Amino acid sequence: MKALRRMNASSGQPLVRLSGVTLNLASLAGQVNVLRGIDLEIAGGETLGVVGPSGSGKSSLLMVMGGLERASSGTVRVAGHDLSTLSEDGLARLRRDHVGIVFQSFQLIPTMTALENVAVPLELAGIADALDRAEAELQAVGLGHRLDHYPGQMSGGEQQRVALARAVIARPRLLLADEPTGNLDGATGAEITQLMFDLHARHGATLVLITHDPALAARCGRVVRLADGKVVA
Numbered sequence: 001m002k003a004l005r006r007m008n009a010s011s012g013q014p015l016v017r018l019s020g021v022t023l024n025l026a027s028l029a030g031q032v033n034v035l036r037g038i039d040l041e042i043a044g045g046e047t048l049g050v051v052g053p054s055g056s057g058k059s060s061l062l063m064v065m066g067g068l069e070r071a072s073s074g075t076v077r078v079a080g081h082d083l084s085t086l087s088e089d090g091l092a093r094l095r096r097d098h099v100g101i102v103f104q105s106f107q108l109i110p111t112m113t114a115l116e117n118v119a120v121p122l123e124l125a126g127i128a129d130a131l132d133r134a135e136a137e138l139q140a141v142g143l144g145h146r147l148d149h150y151p152g153q154m155s156g157g158e159q160q161r162v163a164l165a166r167a168v169i170a171r172p173r174l175l176l177a178d179e180p181t182g183n184l185d186g187a188t189g190a191e192i193t194q195l196m197f198d199l200h201a202r203h204g205a206t207l208v209l210i211t212h213d214p215a216l217a218a219r220c221g222r223v224v225r226l227a228d229g230k231v232v233a
Contacts, residue, residue, distance in 0.1 A: 013080070014041040015173060015206050016065060021074035023060055023229075034060045036229035038074070044173065047200060047207045049217030052226035058210045061226065062176050065208065066101050067091035079173055096125055100167030100205065102196075104179040106159040108151040108166075114138060114158075115147040118166045125170065137165040141195060157188035161195065168199050175205040179212065193219070 023035035035057050042048055050058050063069035064076055067083050076083040079098040086094060095101070108117050115134050122130035138144055141161040151159050160180060167175060177196060181189030193216060200207045209220055217223045225233040 015044040015046075015079060016040070016042040016208075017075070017077045018064070019075045021064060021071045021076055023057075023064060023069065024072040034229055035064065035071070038229075038231060040224065040231060042206060042208065044206055045204055046222065047197075047220040048209065049220035049223040050208065050210045050226060051212065051214060051217045051223060054212070056226040057229040058226055059178050060229075062101075062178050062208065062210050065174070066099050066176050067094055068101075096121060096170065098173045100170065100172035100175045102160070102163050102167045102175070102177040102180045104182040106151070106156075106163045106183075108159055108162055110151050113148050113150055114143060114154070114162045117151070117162055118169055121166060121170045133169060134165070137169045138162070141165045141199075155188075156184050157192060160184065160192050164192070164196060164199060168203055168205065171203055172205055175200065175207045176210075177207065178210045180209070181211075181213070181216070 018038050018040045021035055021038040022033070025032050025034055038061065050061060052058050060069065064071050065078065067078070067086070071084065078094065081094055083091065083094070109120070112120070115131060115138065118137055119130040119134035122133060127133070135144070135147060138147060141164055143158060143161050143165070146154060146158060151162070154162070180196060181192050184192060196207070196209075197219065207220070209217065211217050224231055
């Protein structure tokens with residue numbers, strides 16, 4: 001249990017704390033118990049790999065941490081906020097201010113350029129220099145020459161770079177990545193992985209990495225294994 005209780009040195013509290021978290025979803029076959037009593041604490045600045053077989057609840061755990069799925073029971077606290085007490089608007093503000101998310105399928109807006117996609121979080125927050133900061137972030141991920149290109153004009157690796165730039169532009173305290181290399185070839189996936197850890201080191205965000213790849217998870221400071229909706233190691 002000691003490994004699960006590392007604290008944020010600046011506040012004395014973990015950045016993320018899940019206590020007795022369950023997630024039950026309805027299906028045609030009846031209720032599915034996706035998460036079954038998750039207890040987990042993640043310190044500020046930590047890198048955490050989450051591994052497990054398909055269907056073990058890895059992506060659902062990430063969705064709960066990011067406030068994209070509400071826990072059925074238990075407590076989820078992120079950056080000092082109890083997610084169960086927040087409205088949908090409150091959850092959106094929490095993600096805007098504290099959480100960056102990278103999905104396997106990129107989730108870029110197809111009708112926006114790379115520059116516009118990256119600027120979206122800052123524009124929603126009313127930041128005046130959103131486009132200038134988005135350009136700097138794209139330069140940092142090696143896409144200064146792709147500012148005006150649309151997602152459909154870019155390779156998978158380039159799209160994931162755009163997604164990474166968008167996820168970190170607001171300097172979130174928590175960066176969640178769900179199989180970020182799953183749709184990429186080996187060489188491109190390795191580049192994205194290195195870039196992700198470089199961004200973590202540069203910005204100091206806590207990184208939670210969902211992956212089926214043990215070698216990728218091993219790059220994290222700590223690894224948690226899920227099976228059947230439970231933390232088993």
